Amino acid sequence: MNPVQAVGRSTLGMARTAGAVALFAGRGVAAALTPPLFLGQLWRQLAQIGYFSLPVVGLTAVFTGAALALNIYTGGGRFNAEQIMPQIVALGITRELGPVLAALMLAGRVSAAIAAEIGAMRATEQIDALRTLSTDPFRYLVAPRLAAAVIVLPLLTVVADIIGIAGGWSVAVASLNFNGALYVKNTWDFLQSWDVVSGLIKSAVFGFIVALMGCYHGYNATGGARGVGRATTHAVVSAAILIFASDYLLTSVFSHK
Amino acid sequence: MTGPMGTGAGPKLELRGVKKRFGGKVVLDGVDIAVERGRSLVIIGGSGQGKSVTLKIAIGLMRPDAGKVLVDGRDVTRLGGAARRALATQFGMLFQGAALFDSLSVWENVAFRLVNADRVKRPEARARAVAALGRVGLGPEVADLYPGELSGGMQKRVGLARAVAAEPAILFFDEPTTGLDPINADMINDLIVEQVQRLGCTAVSITHDMVSARKIGDEIAMLHNGQIVWRGPTAEIDDSGNPYVDQFIHGRATGPITGGA
Numbered sequence: 310m311n312p313v314q315a316v317g318r319s320t321l322g323m324a325r326t327a328g329a330v331a332l333f334a335g336r337g338v339a340a341a342l343t344p345p346l347f348l349g350q351l352w353r354q355l356a357q358i359g360y361f362s363l364p365v366v367g368l369t370a371v372f373t374g375a376a377l378a379l380n381i382y383t384g385g386g387r388f389n390a391e392q393i394m395p396q397i398v399a400l401g402i403t404r405e406l407g408p409v410l411a412a413l414m415l416a417g418r419v420s421a422a423i424a425a426e427i428g429a430m431r432a433t434e435q436i437d438a439l440r441t442l443s444t445d446p447f448r449y450l451v452a453p454r455l456a457a458a459v460i461v462l463p464l465l466t467v468v469a470d471i472i473g474i475a476g477g478w479s480v481a482v483a484s485l486n487f488n489g490a491l492y493v494k495n496t497w498d499f500l501q502s503w504d505v506v507s508g509l510i511k512s513a514v515f516g517f518i519v520a521l522m523g524c525y526h527g528y529n530a531t532g533g534a535r536g537v538g539r540a541t542t543h544a545v546v547s548a549a550i551l552i553f554a555s556d557y558l559l560t561s562v563f564s565h566k
Numbered sequence: 567m568t569g570p571m572g573t574g575a576g577p578k579l580e581l582r583g584v585k586k587r588f589g590g591k592v593v594l595d596g597v598d599i600a601v602e603r604g605r606s607l608v609i610i611g612g613s614g615q616g617k618s619v620t621l622k623i624a625i626g627l628m629r630p631d632a633g634k635v636l637v638d639g640r641d642v643t644r645l646g647g648a649a650r651r652a653l654a655t656q657f658g659m660l661f662q663g664a665a666l667f668d669s670l671s672v673w674e675n676v677a678f679r680l681v682n683a684d685r686v687k688r689p690e691a692r693a694r695a696v697a698a699l700g701r702v703g704l705g706p707e708v709a710d711l712y713p714g715e716l717s718g719g720m721q722k723r724v725g726l727a728r729a730v731a732a733e734p735a736i737l738f739f740d741e742p743t744t745g746l747d748p749i750n751a752d753m754i755n756d757l758i759v760e761q762v763q764r765l766g767c768t769a770v771s772i773t774h775d776m777v778s779a780r781k782i783g784d785e786i787a788m789l790h791n792g793q794i795v796w797r798g799p800t801a802e803i804d805d806s807g808n809p810y811v812d813q814f815i816h817g818r819a820t821g822p823i824t825g826g827a
């Protein structure tokens with residue numbers, strides 16, 4: 310195959326995949342917005358996706374906030390701007406790192422778990438069984454996961470924002486001789502609600518991506534256990550890439566505001 | 567909803583000229599078969615001949631490339647959405663691997679359609695599930711176990727209980743005895759015959775287990791090379807005069823059927 314053909318073929322392949330994913334997403338959203346809804350499943354997923362992700366998200370945020378504070382303090386010192394470190398940390402966490410890191414943790418934990426679970430259900434004909442029992446798998450499996458991730462990731466991001474800023478605060482107070490109360494006041498006075506809100510909008514989109522990639526790859530898994538393994542990997546990788554790409558897109562849209 | 571006996575004359579379920587291919591590979595090449603109301607049809611055939619695909623098309627899990635599926639004389643080939651879900655209330659299926667939902671307990675599996683599609687209250691659904699389990703020889707102590715805690719034979723029974731719980735008009739069985747020891751296989755055969763008679767429903771099974779085919783089928787059809795090559799009453803299978811059938815039921819390596827899938 311010559312290079313032009315190869316490029317053409319992979320472009321076509323990508324276009325086909327994008328179309329299939331868009332169709333899948335459309336069906337999932339339609340199922341989430343129209344009855345019958347499976348609220349029991351939604352609760353279950355909220356717990357699975359949200360509650361059990363708190364520890365990893367919290368840990369990631371606290372260390373990142375602390376490291377970010379140190380870096381900015383050191384860097385800022387080069388032009389005597391150490392004192393605005395709290396503001397920069399707050400901005401970095403709320404606008405960028407809180408949403409992205411929480412989303413990446415969820416991509417690793419939740420996309421993979423969703424793809425594995427739905428992929429195994431596909432391999433063992435449980436998805437076919439759902440349909441023979443008059444239950445639409447998009448309503449029973451896909452919609453609750455999409456909805457739960459969209460609801461939960463912004464909440465996790467709020468937690469990540471708070472813990473991340475607290476991480477920066479701890480380092481500042483413990484080893485950089487900042488005044489704790491002043492640090493909080495500076496952060497609070499500086500932050501605008503849009504800094505936080507724009508991050509939360511991003512994280513809702515990321516939540517959708519995380520659940521969508523898990524569901525899509527799991528649902529389309531073929532070839533038994535190996536297929537499930539492949540689906541899991543693809544779900545995590547594609548979720549991560551889409552998170553970064555949409556992060557840039559959304560940020561550039563927001564920055565025109 | 568249509569009762570188990572349905573309405574009107576004519577076959578309960580019919581496939582007409584059904585074709586299906588995957589990529590370049592033709593699997594079904596014009597399958598014509600009809601099942602009369604209240605009869606039990608068994609489709610036999612070698613591995614990879616498209617028995618499972620035939621069943622999936624009949625029950626609506628797959629769409630044929632050409633041809634029609636009729637239920638009570640109505641063309642249901644292209645039904646989707648709510649109409650498909652409504653039609654599916656007439657169907658029950660026992661999957662080859664039982665396909666129990668492993669995140670749900672046994673009774674929640676059996677009552678799945680009642681709880682999730684018919685919105686029956688859980689205490690009532692549970693009572694009906696326990697009754698259905700009783701009919702397949704499982705006691706109430708099994709109700710709160712999870713599928714992973716059951717043996718293969720018990721999983722099949724739970725799958726059967728789930729398939730019959732909502733009193734379907736057509737029951738489908740995909741290799742009901744595969745993977746079971748002869749005694750458990752025979753118990754499953756007996757239970758299938760018993761349930762089909764109790765419900766008075768139409769049954770379509772696929773198998774390559776001839777003992778099972780003879781026991782649960784009123785009629786047997788043989789699928790080979792994408793078409794039905796023979797069909798007749800179970801009693802006549804030994805005198806079919808069809809070389810494919812003869813080779814298959816005697817399990818001979820030599821004959822018109824040559825290796826392959």
Ligand SMILES: Nc1ncnc2c1ncn2[C@@H]1O[C@H](COP(=O)(O)OP(=O)(O)OP(=O)(O)O)[C@@H](O)[C@H]1O
Pocket residue numbers: 588593611612613614615616617618619620774827
């Ligand atoms: N979803 C699918 N995609 C691609 N090929 C498929 C698919 N389903 C079935 N096939 C192919 O169709 C052929 C018939 O498969 P089918 O499962 O119906 O065989 P079978 O008669 O049930 O065999 P067995 O007795 O081994 O279960 C096989 O070659 C299989 O590879």
Ligand SMILES: [Mg+2]
Pocket residue numbers: 617618619
């Ligand atoms: Mg099969």
